[in-house]
Every structure is written in C-alpha cells, then in structure tokens.
Amino acid sequence: MQSWQMEPYQYGDRRMPHHCFPPKQLTIDQLHKLSGVIHYKVDLSDLAATKKRLSNIRQSKNKVASDVLTIDENVRDFEKLCESLYEPIEKKEDEVFFILDGSMYYDIEFAEEEWIRIYLERGDLIVIPKGKPFRCTVTSKNYAKIQRFANQGSR
Structure with missing residues (x-):
C-alpha cells in the first residue's frame, strides 16, 4: 500500500497516480489521522x-x-463500470475492501475538495470509515479482483 495527497485538479487519465507537486507521500499513520482509513496487509499464501x-x-x-x-x-x-466506480460516494457504514489480485486506487476526501490517493495491490485490505466520501478506479493495468464486505441487506 502507498498513499499520497492528490493534485488539486486532476486532468487526464484517472488511472494515473495524480501526485501533487512536489509529491506528498503519506505514512500509514498519517493516512489514518487525515482520513480514518485503516489498512491491513494480509498474506494470502497463509490461508489460516x-x-x-x-x-x-x-x-x-x-x-x-x-x-x-x-x-x-x-x-x-x-x-461505464469504471466511470460509475469513480463517482464519489459516502456510506452510512464502514466499507471494507480486500484486493485479491491486481491493483486499485481508492481516493478518500479528507478536506473540502482535497483527496488522498491510496494504491492497493494483492493482499491489501482497507476499512473506509462511514461518512467519508470515496471513489475508486483501476490502475493502468486495467485489472483488479476485489472482495467487498457488507452488512446484512447492503449492496
């Protein structure tokens, strides 16, 4: 997992990193403090x-x-799927996403019109807190396999 502050006005392909200049990489602790996002790295080779x-x-x-x-x-x-996933949404419950294969970007709004981009790949699991606007997109590889978790009756 990697995370950074996004450029304020993203132009071009949404599947690109869109770093601000100069780049502002974030640690896991900074990501959590700014957005409330929790990250876990899961070793998929250890099934237990x-x-x-x-x-x-x-x-x-x-x-x-x-x-x-x-x-x-x-x-x-x-x-159309990629466009719909990139539309910001805000949920009334925590959202949990687990990357089983490939890679994705998840963007979290941490202040008015200010976004953090999170790069996730195989084995990364994140919890996005309720009430936080977020969106997602594939990377330039155009491939991801994601497990999404929901409360009863969601999705």
Missing part, C-alpha cells in the same frame, strides 16, 4: 492467517455478506 484476519474484521465491523468483483477489459461495459 487470512481466514482469521477476515473473520476478525467481519465480526468487528458487523459484516455478514461479501461479494467478489473482477474488473478488467473483458467486463461488459468496462468504461
């Missing part, structure tokens, strides 16, 4: 540890359902 981590998060965040979303150029209406 993965199951334990997911079970703990599901229980602590009251997540009883999950689905897996694969995003790649073979998905029907790929561009």
Whole structure:
C-alpha cells in the first residue's frame, strides 16, 4: 500500500497516480489521522492467517455478506463500470475492501475538495470509515479482483 495527497485538479487519465507537486507521500499513520482509513496487509499464501484476519474484521465491523468483483477489459461495459466506480460516494457504514489480485486506487476526501490517493495491490485490505466520501478506479493495468464486505441487506 502507498498513499499520497492528490493534485488539486486532476486532468487526464484517472488511472494515473495524480501526485501533487512536489509529491506528498503519506505514512500509514498519517493516512489514518487525515482520513480514518485503516489498512491491513494480509498474506494470502497463509490461508489460516487470512481466514482469521477476515473473520476478525467481519465480526468487528458487523459484516455478514461479501461479494467478489473482477474488473478488467473483458467486463461488459468496462468504461461505464469504471466511470460509475469513480463517482464519489459516502456510506452510512464502514466499507471494507480486500484486493485479491491486481491493483486499485481508492481516493478518500479528507478536506473540502482535497483527496488522498491510496494504491492497493494483492493482499491489501482497507476499512473506509462511514461518512467519508470515496471513489475508486483501476490502475493502468486495467485489472483488479476485489472482495467487498457488507452488512446484512447492503449492496
């Protein structure tokens, strides 16, 4: 996982990093302090540890359902899907996303019109706190497999 402050006016391809100048990288602690986002690195090769981590998060965040979303150029209406994911949303419950394969950018608004970009890849799991506007997009590789967790009746 990497995170940084985004440039204030993003032009061009949303799948690019969009660093501000000079770049302002953030530590995990700075990311949490500014946005409330919690990050975990999960070793997918250790199935017992993965199951334990997911079970703990599901229980602590009251997540009883999950689905897996694969995003790649073979998905029907790929561009429309990417556009819809990039529309900022704000949820009334914490959101949990786990990257099973590939890579994604998640953007979190931490102040009025100021965004943090989080680069996630295989094994990264984040919890986005309720009430925080966020959006996401694939990287230039156009591929990600994400597990999303939800409360009963969500999604």
